[in-house]
Amino acid sequence: MSEQSTELGWRRHLPEGVRAYSEPAPLAALFLGISSGFPFAMIAATLTTRLAQAGIEKSTVTAFALTFLAYNFKWLWAPIIDAVKLPIIGRFGQRVSWLWFTAALVMFSIMYLGSLDPTANIGAVAVAAIMVGVAGATFDIVIDAYRIELLEPEQLGVGSGMSQYGWRIGSAAAGAIALVIAERFGWSMAYFVVAFFALFAFFTGLMMGEPERRQEPQKLKGPIEAAIAYISPLAEFFKRSGAIVVLLFVLVHKIGDTLANLTFRLLFEDLGFTNDEIAFYDISLGFFAFLIGIFVGGMIYSKLGMKKAVMLSLILMAVSNLSFAGLAASGHNNWAMAAAIGFENFASGIGGVAVVAYLSALCNLNFTATQFALLSAAASILGRSLTGTTAGSLIEGMGYVNFYLLTTLAALPGVVMFWLMVRSGLVDRSLGTAGSTHADEKDTV
Helix, strand or coil, rough: CHHHHHHHHHHHHHHHHHHHHHHCCCHHHHHHHHHHHHHHHHHHHHHHHHHCEEEHHHHHHHHHHHHHHHHHHHHCHHHHCCCCCCCCCHHHCHHHHHHHHHHHHHHHHHHHHCCCCCCCCCHHHHHHHHHHCCCCCCCCHHHHHEEEEECCEEEEEEEHHHHHHHHHHHHHHHHHHHHHHHHHHHHHHHHHHHHHHHHHHHHHHHHHHCCCCCCCCCCCCCCCHHHHHHHHHHHHHHHHCCCHHHHHHHHHHHHHHHHEEEEHHHHHHCCCCCHHHHHHHHHHHHHHHHHHHHHHHHHHHHHHHHHHHHHHHHHHHHHHHHHHHHHHHHHHHHCHCCCCHHHHHHHHHHHHHHHHHHHHHHCCCCCCHHHHHHHHHHHHHHHHHHHHHHHHHHHHHHHHHHHHHHHHHHHHHHHHHHHHHCCCCCHHHHCCCCCCCCCCHHCCC
């Protein structure tokens, strides 16, 4: 019996809904996600805790949030990863070589950050944190491209779900392990140990090799060709039928969800929920509801197809905002809190799978890194900008109930736009080579 037959044999005994998650490419997406999640954790809560324990002023600690900017602007250097072949290790493949190189960069930058003493040279710590941010964002670019190119079109939903599982595991586990080790052996040792989370992606590349769907970049022979390579991903996208409409959908579909999500803690505080209650409902219950939503989202994507999965997720995410209007009207009500948090995270899990899979399917395999970096940035930039400038004022002016009703209305244009895109055939016509180029019967809304 061949090795492939043996593999198929044990997988055949798994429930149908679970079987897709046991395939090599989705499993690889899980391990890639673990490596993707941990650098962010090292410059988020972990670094904040470390600086606070070192007695650094709060104003200085909060200023370190600027290190996250690299994740917002990673699309600026993503074309380099699509177009430039690395010397020496580049012979192992464009994606694999960049995966190994950026894994090494992340490990080095995190170890360097851990070696510094914040009380002795806070400036050096700031530079090191920026290094981690840039290295981690670049690592993300490569990981997203590698994941998309490993997965077949029908695996994009399950693979996106596994990637999100991995991200959650990587960020949470790295943060927890860092705290435990720091308590016993100091922060330098904690950062040194956690840096090895990058090896999950390194060994995934070693085992899976260069993706078969990877399109080799053209060799750059001068500055003119380099400039063309830089703008080609954008040019290719905007040449597609209805590209402007698709981009507009990507920009607006998360406005309502983002406006609501970043105000939840304000609501909980004003309703008088204790820290223990918030920890139980928002963190513990919400976390498990989110994981369940990811699993269900993967199955929905596999069973119903991309278009129905995205449409359902958009509707669920809009309705989830209504649940917080209900919570705001109910006041300090634990049952209403559990229902709102549970439903919102469940809907977000489904939406994360379906929408990320759709954004992945929009990519052209010649420019996977650049186009996914652009699309993922576009998906959140407008909502975050509006949240930062208007959410607080809106709450003060109209109250929580009306605010969450407004966020529900703000989510409707995305639902209507996607429905119209499906009915007109635009969704199918605008897909890149990473996604399915034709619809089947189950994928018609």
